[in-house]
Amino acid sequence: LAVLEGLWLMSRNGVFRTLYLFWLKVFAISFGMGAVTVVAMSRQPVSIWSALPSAAAPTAFFVEAGLLGVMLFGWKRVGPGLHFAATVLAALATPVSAVWIIAANGWVQAPPGLGHVADSLPVALDGWKAIVSPGFPTRLIHMVLAAYLTTALVVGAAAAWRLMKDREAPESRIALRMAIGMFAIVAPLQLVAGDFSGKQVQRLQPAKLAAMEAFWDTRPAQPFHVAAWPDREIAGNRWALSVPRLGSLISAGSVDAQVKGLKDFPPQDRPPVFLVFWAFRVMAGLGVAMIGLGAWGAWLTLRGGPERSSLFLSACVAMGPAGFVSVIAGWVVAGAGLQPLAILGPPATRLGLLAVYALIFGIGVLYILRLIAKGPSAPAEPASEDRASAPAPPAAPQGRRRGVSLAP
Numbered sequence: 553l554a555v556l557e558g559l560w561l562m563s564r565n566g567v568f569r570t571l572y573l574f575w576l577k578v579f580a581i582s583f584g585m586g587a588v589t590v591v592a593m594s595r596q597p598v599s600i601w602s603a604l605p606s607a608a609a610p611t612a613f614f615v616e617a618g619l620l621g622v623m624l625f626g627w628k629r630v631g632p633g634l635h636f637a638a639t640v641l642a643a644l645a646t647p648v649s650a651v652w653i654i655a656a657n658g659w660v661q662a663p664p665g666l667g668h669v670a671d672s673l674p675v676a677l678d679g680w681k682a683i684v685s686p687g688f689p690t691r692l693i694h695m696v697l698a699a700y701l702t703t704a705l706v707v708g709a710a711a712a713w714r715l716m717k718d719r720e721a722p723e724s725r726i727a728l729r730m731a732i733g734m735f736a737i738v739a740p741l742q743l744v745a746g747d748f749s750g751k752q753v754q755r756l757q758p759a760k761l762a763a764m765e766a767f768w769d770t771r772p773a774q775p776f777h778v779a780a781w782p783d784r785e786i787a788g789n790r791w792a793l794s795v796p797r798l799g800s801l802i803s804a805g806s807v808d809a810q811v812k813g814l815k816d817f818p819p820q821d822r823p824p825v826f827l828v829f830w831a832f833r834v835m836a837g838l839g840v841a842m843i844g845l846g847a848w849g850a851w852l853t854l855r856g857g858p859e860r861s862s863l864f865l866s867a868c869v870a871m872g873p874a875g876f877v878s879v880i881a882g883w884v885v886a887g888a889g890l891q892p893l894a895i896l897g898p899p900a901t902r903l904g905l906l907a908v909y910a911l912i913f914g915i916g917v918l919y920i921l922r923l924i925a926k927g928p929s930a931p932a933e934p935a936s937e938d939r940a941s942a943p944a945p946p947a948a949p950q951g952r953r954r955g956v957s958l959a960p
Contacts, residue, residue: 553572553575553576553579553623553639553642553643554636554639554640554642554643555730556568556569556571556572556575557569557572557635557636557639558636558640560572561632561636567722567723567726568726570723570928570929571723571726571727571928573627573928574723574923574927574928574929575707575928576623576624577923578920578923578924579620580620580623580624581916581919581920581923582916582920583616583617583620584916585912585913585916587617588912589908589909589912589913615641615645615648616642616645616646616649619638619639619641619642619645620642622634622635622638623635623638623639623642626638646699647696647699650692650695650696650699651692653695654688654691654692654695655682655683655684655685655688657691657886658685658686658687658688658691659682659683659685661685661687661756661757661886662685662686662687662756662757663682663685686752686756687749687752687753687756690745690748690749690752691749691752693745694742694745694746694748694749694882697738697741697742697745698742698875698878698879698882699879700734700738701734701735701738701739701742701842701875702875702876702878702879703734703875704730704731704734704735704738704875705731705735705842705868705871705872705873705874705875706872706875707727707730707731707734708727708728708731708732708735708849708868708871708872709868709869709870709871709872709873709924710724710727710872710924710927711723711724711725711727711728711731711868712724712728712864712865712866712868712869713865713869713924713925713927714927715728715859715865716862716865716866716869719859719860721927723927723928724859724927724928725857725859727928728849728858728859728868729853729858731868732846732849732850732853732858733850735842735845735846735849736846736847736849736850737846738846739839739842739843739845739846740843740846742839742842743839743840743843746836746839747802750764750802750803751803751804751805754803754804754811758811758812758816758817759812759814759817759821759822759823760823760828760885761803761811761812762811762812762813762814762816762817762822763782763814763822763823763824763825763828763829764828764829764832764885765777765799765802765803765811765829765832766780766782766789766792766825766829767799767811767812767813767814768787768788768789768813768814768815769813769815770810770811770812770813770815770816771810771811771813772800772808772809772810772811773796773797773800773807773808773809774797774799774800774803774809774811775792775794775795775796775797775798775799776794776795776798776799776801776802777789777792777793777794777799777829778793778794778795779792779793779833780792780793780794780829781826782825782826782829783826784819784822784824784825784826787814787815799811823888824888827884827888828884828885828888831881831882831884831885831888832881832885834877834878834881835878835881835882835885838874838875838877838878838881839878841871841874842871842874842875842878845867845868845871848864848867849864849868852864
């Protein structure tokens with residue numbers, strides 16, 4: 553949105569304004585869905601880990617909400633510079649929210665410098681270390697890049713859907729090229745960030761790393777399991793499709809490195825291996841597909857235009873949800889593979905939370921899909937800053953019949 557509004561202010565090309573107003577609606581709906589689910593989310597830690605809210609405070613995004621108000625309702629009420637500033641600040645505030653989300657989750661993953669009060673609740677002895685916990689920078693970069701990549705895939709899918717019906721739609725042609733530029737650059741960067749993050753897991757949470765890779769025995773030159781069927785009952789893999797020595801290279805940076813297996817940890821400290829293993833492979837596999845899609849799109853752009861390839865447009869539409877699936881899979885790895893289990897409490901039913909999420913996200917997603925299917929369209933009237941230069945409409949012929957004006 554910030555890029556689109558900046559391009560419109562520089563060029564006064566109405567296509568950029570049309571795209572901005574279209575995606576602003578989608579952003580507002582998504583933001584509203586997030587704001588409502590925050591209410592349910594504040595109850596979720598209480599139902600799962602009763603001590604968590606006392607030790608890890610929640611965060612909110614009131615700054616973004618105020619800026620969104622200017623973005624939505626200030627288009628014709630404030631100057632173009634102020635409106636653009638609100639959009640840019642909203643774009644900057646979003647990763648700031650991610651800072652606190654990752655900081656809170658990172659502290660739970662690998663809590664540094666803990667002390668205890670009288671009732672045995674853990675407290676951080678050093679506030680700065682609690683925020684910037686080990687692995688925080690790489691996990692933050694990994695999450696922010698995932699958010700940008702997810703957005704680019706959605707924009708690309710929406711543009712490709714419209715171009716499959718109208719190859720000359722100017723808004724969709726521009727949106728598709730912007731999306732390709734984003735995921736062609738961000739997807740390879742995400743691979744690098746994910747590799748750094750994985751090596752942090754190997755150092756800080758070796759049990760989780762062993763579950764992610766289905767390593768059961770500690771040994772050098774671990775293989776990389778492309779696919780496997782981990783089974784906790786037999787403490788091993790029932791079958792596996794593996795590449796020799798690649799697991800040690802990916803996990804520890806050397807083909808001869810020794811990597812711990814799950815048998816080195818007590819059974820109660822082992823994450824749910826099957827879930828963590830396959831969630832990680834879904835995330836990584838989709839990441840590789842995103843890199844391929846970006847390279848393909850960049851090549852088509854250099855050769856005359858991605859909208860000319862029906863196969864590429866279909867691939868973009870198919871990959872539209874891939875970012876969301878990959879992000880959810882990544883958070884499954886982070887949550888289901890949580891080690892050490894620093895904050896525990898009695899479990900409670902989560903059916904109510906699931907019902908709230910299903911209702912809100914179901915309605916919101918259906919409405920967003922209806923907007924995307926309709927596609928961007930130019931506003932009926934120019935924005936206030938354009939009205940001074942807009943030509944006056946031609947005078948309409950006047951006539952009267954029974955006291956009613958016939959002017960259009």
